[in-house]
Amino acid sequence: MSPTVDLLIPQMATGDATSNHTRLIQQLLEEKGLETRVVVERKSRSDGSDLSVEKWKGDARVSILQHSIGSEVAQFVIRKKTPVVLNYHNITPASYFQSWQPELAKSVQRGRQQLGQLARLTRRGIADSEFNARELRDLGIDDVVVAPVLWKLGSGVPPSEPGDSTDIDGGGTVLFVGRLAPNKCQHDLIAAFAVLSRFRPEARLVLVGQASPPQYLHSLKSLARRLGVHGRVVFAGKVSDKNLLQWYQLSDVLACTSEHEGFGVPLVEAMANGLPVVAYDAAAVAETVQDAGIVIRDKRPVTMALALHRVLSDGQLRQSLRDRGVKSAQRFDISVTREQMWIALKDLVEVGD
Amino acid sequence: MSELDLKQVSAEIEADADKRRRQDREIAQLEHDIEQAWADIAESESCLHVIDEDGDFLNQAANLASLDPHVPIGSRRGLRGVKWLVRKLSYWYARFLTDQFNVFAGVLIRHLRNVETRLGRLEGAAGYLGDGTVPAGFGVLDSPPEPSSEVVSHVAGLAGSGPCLVLSGGKGAIVEAISQQGISVHGVEQDPDRVLAGLRRRLDIRAGGVLPHLVGAENGEFGTIVLTGFVETLPLRDLVGMVNQASLKLKKTGRIVVAVADPAARARVEAELGSGLGISPVTWRHLLEQAGFDASLEPCSDSRITEIVVAQRTAPPSRP
Structure with a gap:
């Protein structure tokens, strides 16, 4: 039986912000009692992924795609014409990499081409920022929600601790x-x-x-x-x-x-x-x-x-x-951003329950 | 303070910058020169796609033959089967080809590395100090321990006039002890974690390689140069270069203090891994005497660094 939510991401990597974000979405959805599955380009035993995209049928109630640079996962979604929730993390313009790393420039160009194709398949866009949301709306996606990246904010300084109120002499x-x-x-x-x-x-x-x-x-x-x-x-x-x-x-x-x-x-x-x-x-x-x-x-x-x-x-x-x-x-505290993410997904994932 | 208008502050900063550009030609020229410097570098270096941060072209070349046949193969069942077969056959053939290429590349790379080693020796013999200054030590020898309190107090007691330079500065114990005596001092360290530890204590520990820092200093700039830490892991040619450079950068009445462990006292694993790296305090004394210093050994109560070399200038510095 297919799970309620498929989380599609090119790969799950340690220390990668999008991977952590995906894990936290998975955690959030499972705490809400929903069954989830992480779909990657190539499944690995150690990265917490559940399925390679080659075997993915796109039959979950909701598929959430993490999209930035060009990926095979996005290509599968386009080929299968599967409606997705597009979680967009922005794509750096290729011109920045053209003279430094042409391969990366090609990859980001591909990501942007895929974004245009994905726009037609997007049920809802979730953008990290209003800046990203504008890009999605410009592509013709009407239903766009802003929900920041989920990550556990590390803070070592209590708000009330007084700071240094003098000049940092000659240095800094x-x-x-x-x-x-x-x-x-x-x-x-x-x-x-x-x-x-x-x-x-x-x-x-x-x-x-x-x-x-x-x-x-x-x-x-x-x-x-x-x-x-x-x-x-x-x-x-x-x-x-x-x-x-x-x-x-x-x-x-x-x-x-x-x-x-x-x-x-x-x-x-x-x-x-x-x-x-x-x-x-x-x-x-x-x-x-x-x-x-x-x-x-x-x-x-x-x-x-x-x-x-x-x-x-x-x-x-x-x-x-x-x-x-x-x-x-x-x-951007995790308690706040989790709630924002849940609001962004709730009506889609809970339909029919 | 909460009413502070940050937009106003930003506007003030931008206006101040414009004013300075208009009124101070030196600032305007500096900005122009800086922007031009980046334009030159970006133009000349951005196309070097095969050179990594250390310029290690050979390591990149060694990876040229790696192919990844595990790409996704499509979604329709019949087509998928055909693609799978084609992919497998291609993979077997490609693997055969890459094996052949690997053999060829391996031989080529081995010869290129030999050439590189010989060129390195040639450069060493010519006294050339390249930019690749991270010591070629191995494993444990790349991380000599921080100096003990005995070594720190002993070295600090030997620091003569300032300014003082500590190579390498480690987490800053020696720098701190010397600065507490009111002597102007800074250290240079190449391990970012140790730099971080030093900075946390608000010590003047600068990031970088010990040799380039020394080469980049002004002649006759320092009253005292302390050689310790990573210096233990340098090969002989770098050590000779370091003595020559230190000699140049020292004031006429300057002093060199060397606090290193004797390689002969290393445990077996460390000794074998560090074969050819580092020299004993006695050899340091000899090198410094050859460079025109009056050098002596002072016993130290530390279990690892048992002798400290103190070298005072006795003759005018000679060029390396």
Whole structure:
């Protein structure tokens, strides 16, 4: 007998945000008494998946497809013309990868083509952000609900703990969290950091995240060397959750120069950990940060550096950002987002019970 | 403070940046130069699709032959059967081909690695310090333990005039002890976890390789250079390069302090894995004397690092 809900995802991977999101949806639905099944491109014994898409018949009451870059799972849905709930996590424009990783550029192009085809099969779109929701509506999907990514927000700082209200003399640690990728524009951040070093010679920049593509990391290191800041830029790579929390707690400001964020998990994590946020206003960034961070419309090196300098030198501003951030991040607490997800799915999965 | 208008703050920052660009030509030029630097790098490096972060082309080449035959094969039953058969046959044939290619590639890669090793030796003999400075140690030797409190206090007591440089800085115990004496000091560490630990204690631990940092420093910049930690795992040619570089970067009256364990005292596994890596304090003394230092050994009460080398400049520095 087929389950009530099939959860379709290209693959389940440890440490992957979409995989965690899928597991939490599964947990939510099973707690509501619904039978679920995880369908992947290729079933593995260890990843918690239940079925390879080759054997999937598309006969569950509801099929929820996680979609970002091009995948075989999405292709099966299109071939079978199975109506789905499309959980859309956005697709980075291919132009960002064209000159760095042409294979990835092709993959995201394919994802966008599939998105157009999936639009006709979508019963309901679920978008991480209003930014993503607009894309779905532009494709002609009328029924679109905004429900953020589900993840367990790690916070190490209680909201009431007083922050440092003085200037961080001559230094300060600027943090970026996320894949090192051309669309995240860490090169802009290193450029801004080079200017910041003029005002704050002891400042440090920490880039946490895996490189994708690797040659972009190579170029970032070249840039840091060329600008004479390589000794003050830490490429921490992919870190454990525990270490990530420590970086949030250790740092003085989170900077985001990304040009394409469908949601921005690190922005929320930083806010939850009382870390002030300075971000470039692009895609869903402003929507995620709201009035809890400094959002600037110009990320040229001098502007970004001055924004970081202002936060690092103004204790009152830091305290305000910290308080607002901690409060604002509560919007994305798992108890809240689970409820939003349930509201988004309830009428579909409970029909006929 | 809750009434603070962040949009107003953002607008002020943007206006301030525009004002500075207009009024300060140096800032405007700096911004232009930075943007140009990235444009140059992106243009020249973005097409290097086969080079990974360490430029390890050979490791990438070794994976060229891997094929994945396990792709989904369609949904209609009859068509699926035909596709399955074609796929299996193709797979067997492709596997035969890839086996042949693997043999060829394996031989080729082995020869290329030999060439690479020989070039490395040639560079070493010529005193060239490349950018690939992560020590070529193995397993346990890549992670020498943090110095004991005995070593920390002993080394801190030997630190002469500043500024002081600690290579590698580890989690910052030596840096902290020296800075507590009022001496300007920073450490360099290549392990991000240790950098993190140092930063958590608000110590000046900078990320990077020890050799490039030393090479990039100004001549005559430091009063004291402490060599410890990852230095234990460096091969001889890097150590010789390090002594030469340290000699250049030291003030005329500067001092080098070396706190390393004796490789001869390593346990068997560590000794075999680290064969050819690291040298004893006695050999350090010899190298430093050859470089024109007046070097001596001081006993240390630590069970691992039993002797510390202290080298004082006695002759003008010579170029490597």
